[in-house]
Amino acid sequence: MDAAPSPAAPGADGLGAGRERLLLLDAASLYYRAFHGVPQSLTAPDGTPVNAVRGFLDAVAFLVAEHRPVRLVACWDEDWRPAFRVAALPSYKAHRVGPGGGEDSPAALGPQVPVIAEVLAALGVARVGCAGFEADDVIATLAARAVAAGDVVVDVVTGDRDLFQLVDDAAGVRVLYVGKGVRRAEVVDQAWLAARYGVRDGAGxxxxxxxxxxxxxxxxxxxxxxxxxxxxxxxxxxxxxxxxxxxxxxxxxxxxxxxxxxxxxxxxxxxxxxxxRVVREAPVPVVPDALPRAAADPGSLERLVQRWGLASSVERVLTALGSARG
Structure with a gap:
């Protein structure tokens, strides 16, 4: 984007002193960016590309180490083109529909998405989607619930500008925009929106x-x-x-x-x-979202590491989890 990046260093923004930090990850945004940003030469022992898996896990490790959340959820796209949006506007994402009716995406990416889900489960990192809704709606719903419960600061991690509509300084909701990469995330708050777009808040x-x-x-x-x-x-x-x-x-x-x-x-x-406009009251299942300190299923995690050649990336995540609340 055109605006100069605002470093997202923990504690540097003064936001959320004494309040829990919840990180909501736009998972598809992160793994798509990982797929396109990490060379496909990174493969499993059998030669299968795992660049999206490795890049996604490295992003999680960096985000946890940098922002030290107490809670974290990887928000999933169960329906990338919901019927209610298509009914309202048939052109919605129509140009992205593939020959089989699903989303037209790189062939080498699709098989990696279930691997990411399996690794998150073995780590014990919360992952949730909602049938008939996009990840944006899942994120909006979880953010609304967290704000209603109080004592929480919500950071939405995404490369999708659509989620700027969630920014609300009073509620403690901001976006970590990773359009230039996770390590160059821009902190999108109301002042940023005013400077970049000339609008007052997320609703604007x-x-x-x-x-x-x-x-x-x-x-x-x-x-x-x-x-x-x-x-x-x-x-x-x-x-x-x-x-x-x-x-x-x-x-x-x-x-x-x-x-x-x-x-x-x-x-x-x-x-x-x-x-x-995102749906803020989608029927998203309630999942435990406390950040794990260690792997939930070490045996499964080790099997996944060996099968897919993920040792260094998983080790980085485990190190970040172990020190996040240290």
Whole structure:
């Protein structure tokens, strides 16, 4: 991204003194980035690529060592293109559907995802998804539950800008944006959103995303309304509802061209919020999320290490777990 990275050093931000830190990992975002960032020459003894597995585990080790959470959950995509979002906007991720109807993803990545799940289980690291919902919704739901319970700071680890909508300084929710890599994570709080996008908070970012659109997700946005003009409208009229109300009022100060485009996009603007906004009350199963201090199943973990050649990466995770609350 264009903004200068803000180092995410533990304790340097002053956030969460005396409060537990919960790390919510956007697992798919991390293992996709690991797959594309770590050479496929890293293989198991039988030659099977394990670059995504190794990269994902190394990311977990770094995050635990750097941020020292008390709780951690790897949030899983059980449905990458939920029916309720497609019903609202059929173009949603349509360009990413593969020949078999599933997500079009690299052939060498798919077999690695179950290995990651198995290693997390052997380590005792919580992993949870929710049928019919994306990982974004799982993260939003777990964050909302944690905030409601109190005494917790939530760090959402993702390379997906969609989750910026969760940022809420008062609630203690921020994003560690790994677009430039886990070691160069940018701490996204409300000041960061204001400086980068000109919006006040996470809710403002969601409204901006609706207006601007996102081609990577099949969201067309409002024709002729880019990021800056969307931010300007939101600053003047407060939120998406205020922008639409002003566009519908002939006496308002909305420029004629923007007014016309907003009115022409009324169908899209009716549908898009349900697609862009995360679900904060999804039926996500409750799982124990305390950070383990040692492997939950050492025997299974050792078998996985030997089968897939993961000794160094698993050792880094175990070292980080052992010292996280030291």
């Amino acid at each position: 970012y969601a409204d901006l995303a609706v207006l601007r659109g996102d081609p990577s997700d099949g969201l067309p946005g409002v024709a002729g309304i880019g990021e800056k003009s969307a931010a300007g409208l939101l600053e003047r009229y407060g939120d998406l509802a205020g922008v639409r109300a002003a566009a519908a009022e002939p006496a308002s100060a909305v420029p004629a061209g923007q007014r016309r485009r907003l009115l022409e996009a009324s169908g899209y603007l009716d549908a898009a919020p349900a697609v862009v």
